[in-house]
Structures are given as C-alpha cells and as structure tokens.
Amino acid sequence: MKTLLSLTGMALLSVLVALSSCAVQEEKVASKPPAVAEAKKAAPEKAKEVKVKPVKASGDVGLLDLEKNYLILVTKEGKLITADFNQKTKVQQLVPEKAKMSDLNLGQSATVTYVTKGDKKIAQSVEYVTKAKKGE
Secondary structure: OOHHHHHHHHHHHHHHHHHHHHHHHHHHHHHHHHHHHHHHHHHHHHHOOOOOOOOEEEEEEEEEEOOOOOOEEEEEOOOOEEOOOOOOEEEEEOOOEEEEEEEHHOOOOOEEEEEEEOOOEEEEEEEEEEOOOOOO
C-alpha cells in the first residue's frame, strides 16, 4: 500500500512539475509575438515617411479658385498643372515681398513648387512677377 501511495504521489508531483513548466513556457512564447507584431507595424509607418522632392513648374496662371483653394498653371508647352494650396503655401512676388494668393492675376507668369501626395499636387510656394505699370 505504501508503495502504491508513493508511486501515486510521485506521479502527481511529476504532473505538477510538468504543468508548471508548460505554463512558464507558454508565458514566454506569448510575450514574443506582440513585440514582433509591433515591429511589423512600425516598419510600414517608416516607409510612409519618405520625403518627396518638390517639383518646380513655370508658366501662366490659367485659373485661380480662392474658394476651393487650387490653381491651374499653363506651361509654355501647353501642359496644365493643377495644384492645391493652403495657408502654409508661401506666395511672393519676385521683387521679394510677401503676397497673398488673391494678389495673383490670370495670365500672369508664375513658378509653382509642389509635391505630389497620392493623386494630388500640393503647392508649397508660388512665385510671380508683377508687370511694371507704364508710369513706373
């Protein structure tokens, strides 16, 4: 009888040790995947942060919509470039002084620097030359 009890006790003890080691192993395994998942999530975000080089285009202002915040520039080759603008877009006359988008006139020569984001071109700056009046 003592032998049976000691064998049963040893079997229970070995089962408890085995279960406790499994629990520790499961905790270790469970802690690794979230770190891997976070690293995978961080990788695409870094890929999105790629800087886009601005493009300069020169031509005449063909359309200026101050309500919808976009302009169309007609290049010398006849290409139409539509660029959206916002409050951060710098506008200046080539006689360096600050200006507003509403100071532009249709048909005026301008140079637009823009970046492409998705399917939109976002103007970063617009430079234009004012024509001298006859009296000046």
